[in-house]
Amino acid sequence: xxxxxxxxxxxxxxxxxxxxxxxxxxxxxxxxxxxxxxxxxxxxxxxxxxxxxxxxxxxxxxxxxxxxxxxxxxxxxxxxxxxxxxxxxxxxxxxxxxxxxxxxxxxxxxxxxxxxxxxxxxxxxxxxxxxxxxxxxxx
Numbered sequence: 001x002x003x004x005x006x007x008x009x010x011x012x013x014x015x016x017x018x019x020x021x022x023x024x025x026x027x028x029x030x031x032x033x034x035x036x037x038x039x040x041x042x043x044x045x046x047x048x049x050x051x052x053x054x055x056x057x058x059x060x061x062x063x064x065x066x067x068x069x070x071x072x073x074x075x076x077x078x079x080x081x082x083x084x085x086x087x088x089x090x091x092x093x094x095x096x097x098x099x100x101x102x103x104x105x106x107x108x109x110x111x112x113x114x115x116x117x118x119x120x121x122x123x124x125x126x127x128x129x130x131x132x133x134x135x136x137x138x139x
Contacts (some may be wrong), residue, residue: 005023021102023065026052031065043100044081054098060087067091076103 004012009117016022021107022047023038040046047055060077070091074093075125085100 016101021100025054025058025061025098025102027061027096027098029066029067031055033057034095038100040104042081042102043079043083043085058098064089065096067096070096075108 014015017038021039021042023040023043024036025033025045025048026035028034031054033048033050033052034041036048036050040048045058055065060079064072064074064087067089070089072089074087074089077087078084082104083102086100086103088101090097090099
């Protein structure tokens with residue numbers, strides 16, 4: 001990165017690569033996996049095989065390749081391993097790069113927040129019902 005101090009560049013790499021468990025796949029024009037790396041095990045992709053069809057090994061690519069638009073972004077996809085990832089796709093000549101960023105913590109936090117909001121709504125409904133009953137009894 002041009003113009004970014006070395007210490008900051010290192011921290012940015014930590015934030016993206018390590019803390020977001022970045023993994024990547026490189027797929028050629030025939031949709032064959034030609035390269036892979038990063039934290040593949042985090043996404044259940046540790047056993048991908050180079051030289052074999054990418055879509056058969058990474059089901060979430062079904063219908064996304066070949067790329068019609070580049071770059072292309074799919075937020076928070078659910079993977080079989082229980083993880084969630086932001087999916088970034090980029091065409092580079094005859095190959096497509098697929099980059100996964102782990103967003104499992106954010107997905108889980110959103111779910112917890114939604115559940116709390118739902119619980120609060122139920123409590124408010126119960127409170128309103130109890131208040132109606134109390135008012136009826138007082139009459």
